[in-house]
Amino acid sequence: MTDTVLVTGATGKTGRRLIPLLMRRGAAVRAASRAPAIAPPGAEPVPFDWAREGTYEAARKGVDAIYVVYGDPGVAGDPADQVGALLDGAADAGVSRVVLLSALGVDQAPPGDAMRRVELAVESSGIPSTILRPGAFMQNFSERHRNRLVESIRERDEIAMPGGDGVVSWVSADDIAAVAAAALTEPGHEGKGYTLVGPEPLTMAQVAAFVSAAAGRPVRYVEIGRAEIRATFVESGMPPDVADSISELYVYALTSGAFGVLNDDVETVTGRPPVNFAEFAAGAAPAWLR
Numbered sequence: 001m002t003d004t005v006l007v008t009g010a011t012g013k014t015g016r017r018l019i020p021l022l023m024r025r026g027a028a029v030r031a032a033s034r035a036p037a038i039a040p041p042g043a044e045p046v047p048f049d050w051a052r053e054g055t056y057e058a059a060r061k062g063v064d065a066i067y068v069v070y071g072d073p074g075v076a077g078d079p080a081d082q083v084g085a086l087l088d089g090a091a092d093a094g095v096s097r098v099v100l101l102s103a104l105g106v107d108q109a110p111p112g113d114a115m116r117r118v119e120l121a122v123e124s125s126g127i128p129s130t131i132l133r134p135g136a137f138m139q140n141f142s143e144r145h146r147n148r149l150v151e152s153i154r155e156r157d158e159i160a161m162p163g164g165d166g167v168v169s170w171v172s173a174d175d176i177a178a179v180a181a182a183a184l185t186e187p188g189h190e191g192k193g194y195t196l197v198g199p200e201p202l203t204m205a206q207v208a209a210f211v212s213a214a215a216g217r218p219v220r221y222v223e224i225g226r227a228e229i230r231a232t233f234v235e236s237g238m239p240p241d242v243a244d245s246i247s248e249l250y251v252y253a254l255t256s257g258a259f260g261v262l263n264d265d266v267e268t269v270t271g272r273p274p275v276n277f278a279e280f281a282a283g284a285a286p287a288w289l290r
């Protein structure tokens, strides 16, 4: 029985959705954020900053399970060391489950890769763990994100992204949160890794057509290259060296087809098919209103 869950990234795309799902399953939730005042109703707010190790102990005290979102690329310090420090001693303190939000393909990355090192830190923590490896989130088009897509759709009717004819099986944060809720509260997910993708590989032009239909006005896809998306990341405050690697990853993910895979993990865990892009866009349309 999971009584209390520490949700890191509580204000983010998956954390915000996970909190009510956990509460519905009878768990108490501690919502970790650098701005704890904005914790959702019913959750216990706790100040938490990956860059300030002094915040870790109070956040994890007394919890049974932890949802680990390694926030934002750009947090100062080494992510694997920070996740390792949060989990160090957590088993003795009563933590019996960890669910990590990683990303599609990270299990194939070399052991020195920053995100793979975070996975290895979780796996070597001695706490039964589940690793979620989602593809690209649908909500990148409708919620606060470093790529500033929601702003460019709203203000310029444009989706300016790398991609070209590459396909991506965009996944909804609702499905990721549903899988996380199951893995944090039900037996049988320990030691597993789930690849979480949506039901249809789409080109950017197809995405723009769904967004246009939901927004009620034409929204066009404009292909940009690595330099332009890197500049957007730097403008958003991302350190330039991090923007170098994240922009490279973006171009790879959106153009290579590597994020256009399909699989059954969402349906296997949740019992229902993943949300499709038209359903997502219909619900997200208010974000694109002028």
Ligand SMILES: NC(=O)c1ccc[n+]([C@@H]2O[C@H](COP(=O)([O-])OP(=O)(O)OC[C@H]3O[C@@H](n4cnc5c(N)ncnc54)[C@H](OP(=O)(O)O)[C@@H]3O)[C@@H](O)[C@H]2O)c1
Pocket (backbone or CB within 6 Å): 008, 009, 010, 011, 012, 013, 014, 015, 032, 033, 034, 035, 048, 049, 050, 051, 069, 070, 071, 072, 075, 101, 102, 103, 104, 134, 135, 136, 137, 140, 144, 145
């Ligand atoms: N978006 C995608 O398409 C995608 C795809 C695959 C994997 N992922 C992974 O999913 C995770 C979330 O990505 P996202 O971009 O969609 O972000 P998000 O979850 O929407 O937002 C980032 C979250 O991280 C928290 N955060 C940022 N800096 C922090 C810090 N220094 N200390 C503590 N918390 C911090 C923020 O909380 P506060 O500001 O409240 O502190 C916020 O809740 C990342 O690890 C990413 O690699 C994302």
